[in-house]
Amino acid sequence: MSPVDPSSPENGTVADGLAALVADLRAALEHAKLRGVWAEDPVSVVLPEPEPADTPLPAPPEPPSAPVVPVAAGQWTALAATARREAEERMEVGSQALRLIREDLGECRRCNLCTGRSHVVFGAGSPEADLVVVGEAPGYHEDRQGEPFVGQAGQMLDKMLENVLGLPRAEVYICNIVKCRPPQNRNPLPDEVDACLPFLQRQIAALEPKVLLVLGTVAFKTLFATSQGIMRSRGIWREYSGIPAMPTLHPAYLLRQPQDKRKAFEDLQAVRARYDELGGRRSS
């Protein structure tokens, strides 16, 4: 097709017609805008605006959370009452078992230590203790009062239990290898240990503690039938009848050798960690 020459008189009518058509179209567009048919530029109405590059993705839907079952105030009271009843039953069973062992021991004359004693020092503490402390033998004050670890060494033991283990004396059970005081606080003789040991074994079996704390050479050598000294053995876990047992220094020794308190402190820290790991009870 040849281009249109608007200067040609022959094409003047065509050019005029085209100009009129453009003018009509413009008028129509203006009219449409005024009526709101195209409020915006028609191109941008058809194609959506591109998303900005940093527009965050929509968050995934939240997973359904577990339904919260409300516990009514009355239920709390019932749960607390059940826990208290169970604790009392455990205490009663433990008390009863220990009572029977004490009755069997009676006013014991199974070895020569009976001749010089004032009291049989059976043991003391909680019948539901998760920690049992085993010492050597009663001393002067213990013999007079019938309670284990009540003298200066006992005060030291109380501090060790409370300050390092976080357990007051009332929450543990304390007993000895022999239950009568040897004269002049000498070490108990083998036949005295043999006569008395079955009662300690029964006490430990009845209490079923989670951890045993073994104090000093005599207790350590007796329970583990070894000739090894406490200095080389302390701080190393053993097992006694399936119960984790920690040998450490006797409080009476620590009173004479306070520079070794650090060693006992480390042993007790290990006991605390094991006790908590095994779910040992504590009141606070």
Ligand code: SF4
């Ligand atoms: S030390 Fe033990 S076995 Fe010996 S008399 Fe005392 S309670 Fe009996």
